[in-house]
Amino acid sequence: MSTDITKPNDKKRKTVLAGITLLFIAAGIAYAAYYKIVLSREQQTDNAYVGGNLVNLSSQVTGNVAEIRADETQMVQAGATLIKLDSADADVALSQAEARLGAAVRQQRQRYADVAQYDATVAQRKLQLKEAEDDLARRKPLAADHTVSGEEVEHARQAVDNAHAAIAVAVKQADAAKAGVAGVAVAQHPSVLAARADYQQAWLAARRNTIVAPVSGYVAKRSVQIGARATPGTSLLSIVPLDQLWVDANFKESELRNIRVGQPARIEADMYGSKVEFHGKVVGLSAGTGSAFSLLPAQNASGNWIKVVQRLPVRIALDPQELAAHPLRIGLSTTVTVDISKTDGPVLGAPMPQAPVYTTQALAQPLQQAATAADAIIARN
Numbered sequence: 001m002s003t004d005i006t007k008p009n010d011k012k013r014k015t016v017l018a019g020i021t022l023l024f025i026a027a028g029i030a031y032a033a034y035y036k037i038v039l040s041r042e043q044q045t046d047n048a049y050v051g052g053n054l055v056n057l058s059s060q061v062t063g064n065v066a067e068i069r070a071d072e073t074q075m076v077q078a079g080a081t082l083i084k085l086d087s088a089d090a091d092v093a094l095s096q097a098e099a100r101l102g103a104a105v106r107q108q109r110q111r112y113a114d115v116a117q118y119d120a121t122v123a124q125r126k127l128q129l130k131e132a133e134d135d136l137a138r139r140k141p142l143a144a145d146h147t148v149s150g151e152e153v154e155h156a157r158q159a160v161d162n163a164h165a166a167i168a169v170a171v172k173q174a175d176a177a178k179a180g181v182a183g184v185a186v187a188q189h190p191s192v193l194a195a196r197a198d199y200q201q202a203w204l205a206a207r208r209n210t211i212v213a214p215v216s217g218y219v220a221k222r223s224v225q226i227g228a229r230a231t232p233g234t235s236l237l238s239i240v241p242l243d244q245l246w247v248d249a250n251f252k253e254s255e256l257r258n259i260r261v262g263q264p265a266r267i268e269a270d271m272y273g274s275k276v277e278f279h280g281k282v283v284g285l286s287a288g289t290g291s292a293f294s295l296l297p298a299q300n301a302s303g304n305w306i307k308v309v310q311r312l313p314v315r316i317a318l319d320p321q322e323l324a325a326h327p328l329r330i331g332l333s334t335t336v337t338v339d340i341s342k343t344d345g346p347v348l349g350a351p352m353p354q355a356p357v358y359t360t361q362a363l364a365q366p367l368q369q370a371a372t373a374a375d376a377i378i379a380r381n
Contacts, residue, residue: 041341043259047311048249048336050269050328053358055215055239057082059230060208063089072222076213076239079362083211083237085230090206097195097202098377104195105381108186118173125167187378196374203370214360217241242327244358245318247280249336250290250311259285260345263338265316269326270333276326279319282338284349286313314338 063085070082186192217239224236247267251259259282267278289310291298298308316336318328 041339042337043251043255043340044335044337045249045251045255046333046335047251048247048267048316048334050245050330050332050334051248051315052245052330053215053241054220054330055217055241056235057211057214057237057239058233058235059083059085059211060232061085061090061205062229062231063087063209065224065226065228065230068222068224068226070213070219070237072219074219076216076219078213078216078360080213081210082213082219083224083230085209085211087206087209090202090209094199094202094206097199101192101195101199101374101377102381104192105186105378108189108192109381112186118170121173122167122170125163125170128163128166131163187375192378196378199374199377200367200370203373204365204367207365211236212362213239214362215239215241215358216243240330242329243320243323245323245328245330246283247316247318247334247336248313249316249334249338250313253289253310253312256285256312256314258340258343259314259338260340260343260347261285261349262345263340263342265336265338267316267318267337268335269328270335271328272326278322278326278334280316282314282345283317284315285347286315288312 065083066086067084068082069084070076070080076082184190220238220240221235222237224230230236247265249265261282261284263282265280265282267280268274269276269278289312291310314336316338
């Protein structure tokens with residue numbers, strides 16, 4: 001009786017085991033197919049972060065901060081005034097440069113007038129020579145019949161020689177005066193041009209007391225305070241243009257085998273989660289690992305060396321329209337999945353483009369206004 005009951009149970013157990021076995025086999029086949037179709041064509045990492053340009057703003061001149069017109073997190077447009085420095089010192093320097101330019105013009109005018117004066121002196125010396133020669137010519141016949149003494153004739157001859165020497169001196173002085181001014185007008189003289197350039201430099205320094213935003217973006221890391229002494233090269237604040245972002249995906253060195261420039265990528269930011277998916281493409285691979293560019297690079301030439309898997313930053317360009325619809329911030333964590341199904345692209349980055357990568361017109365100065373002001377000073381003097 002018990003034997004009859006055991007046989008159905010064994011049969012049922014075998015059926016369940018067979019089903020479980022088939023289930024595992026099916027799962028293995030499914031995973032193998034999924035790996036072949038999907039996973040083998042993708043490379044994924046969650047060691048990826050948003051990167052971007054961090055534009056540090058500094059002063060080009062020295063001065064005390066009088067105004068701060070933008071603060072942290074605020075949006076600024078390229079060319080907008082952000083900081084104003086006290087302009088008293090720059091205004092005084094501009095006035096001094098204007099005075100020096102006027103003095104240089106007047107000095108050169110005097111030198112040009114000296115040329116005419118030396119020419120007149122040469123002409124005067126020539127007249128004196130003519131008088132001396134005529135005087136000697138009158139005395140020579142009189143000396144023959146002893147009407148005048150030989151000593152008087154000798155004095156007349158000496159006067160002629162002195163007149164010749166005086167002409168030579170006057171000619172040399174005239175040549176020296178002409179050498180400093182020949183070939184150029186007063187306004188084009190090198191001394192005047194140097195003073196003119198100094199005036200333009202002072203004019204630019206006065207304008208640079210107003211510090212403008214070189215790019216459009218959001219203010220970050222403001223360190224400047226009212227009354228502080230701003231010096232050239234000292235960072236005052238930073239501007240982050242959030243339309244110029246990318247993702248640096250740090251892949252393991254063993255994962256770089258099939259990554260190529262131009263491959264498409266999907267990016268999921270922790271900020272938005274899986275509901276928002278960004279699309280981009282690989283634009284280049286870093287020239288070195290993160291540890292190679294660290295402040296203290298690792299030194300592996302030691303007896304207790306332990307191999308550490310290195311990671312190489314891979315730059316992923318983002319779709320500008322998607323970025324505008326869902327703004328990101330520098331440093332946010334992301335998960336990057338690169339489609340590596342096509343490996344015909346280059347391994348290294350593209351060569352430098354002919355056109356500038358980034359440009360700004362906000363820092364351009366109207367130098368023509370400075371030139372016009374300098375020409376007016378020259379004309380007045």
